[in-house]
Amino acid sequence: MLWWKALVLGVVEGVTEFLPISSTGHLILVSALVDYPESQRTTFDVFIQIGAILAVVWLYRGHLWSLLTRAPQEARARSLLAKVLLAFLPAAAVGFFFHMWIESYLFAPHVVAYALIGGGIVLLWVDRRTHPNLVQDIENLTWTQALWIGLAQTLSLIPGVSRAAATIVGGLLSGLSRPVATQFSFYLSIPTLGAASAYSLIQARHNLALDDVVALSLGFVTAFASAAIVVEGFVRFVQRHTFLVFALYRIVLGLVVLLYLV
Structure with a gap:
């Protein structure tokens, strides 16, 4: 792989993974634009996701270290960790049994376009609803809310839906504030993306080659750096703003892709 392709795709992953705009959808679209064949993508995608x-x-x-060290003695810490696990299970089960079918039939630009548009419309609708008595502390999140968010996350297996969008929307609909819904989405990403990456890495272990070390390293570093910058900025953003700009971006991008495919 050429170094500039690794750089571009690493930045795309880092920028889009935790925003409600679909990293998978963007990687599918950008890979097509830079002529990056699907046969070479699996291993590289795993490294940039990690x-x-x-x-x-x-x-x-x-906070993660605090939760882990408090968990043996404190029920609230144990409860939050267990709720993250509960929210992780639905998508893990659906992904395990249907990932081959999803990759075979849904990893296509037109699916991404429709999912971007549909998700943008839903994000607009949810963000404009009034939410009385919102949960303002992540450790006050209930079991029912965690389950609803987990069920919503299963929709993100469709490329273009966005894991971040699905979990944030699930959180908002279940009564979380925007900052708490966003924070829980970040925490849920750790087991969800971690498990998906581990599974994909095991599947693609025979494709690893020393020739790919530079590209894999460059993609990994750029994804880490860009994700760190975006997550910090996104946390500050949701404390003062709605998701309107992301909803409109999704809809416009989806329409552009559809027009391009015509």
């Missing part, structure tokens, strides 16, 4: 995941772990290392 880079993005580790950015979240690094940024939230203080």
Whole structure:
């Protein structure tokens, strides 16, 4: 792989993974634009996804470490960790049994376009609803809310829907504030993307080659750095703004892709 393709795709992953605009959808579209064959994508996609995941772990290392060290003695910490696990299970089960079918039939630009538009419309609708008595502390999130978010995350297996969008929308509909819905989405990304990356890496282990080290390393580093910058900015953004700009971006991009495909 050429170094500039690794750089571009690493940045695309890092920028889009935790925003409600679909990293998978963008990678499918950008890979087509830079002529990056699907047969070479699996291993590289795993490495850039791992880079993005580790950015979240690094940024939230203080609270995550606090949860892990408090969990043996404190029920609230154990409860939050268990709720993240509960939210992880639905998508893990659906992905495990249907990932081959999804990759065979849904990983296509037209599917991404429709999912971008549909998700943008839903994001517009949800963001404009009034939300009384919102949960303002992530450790006050209920089991029912965690389950609803987990069920919503299963929709993100469709490329273009966006894992971040699905989980944030699920959080908003279940009564979380925007900052808490966003934070829980970040925490949920760790087991979800971690498990998906581990599974894909095991499947693609025979395709690893020393010739790819430079490209894999460059993609990993750029994904980590860009994800860290975006996550910090996104956390500040949702404290003061709605998701309108992301909803409109999704709709416009989806329409542009459809027009291009005509």
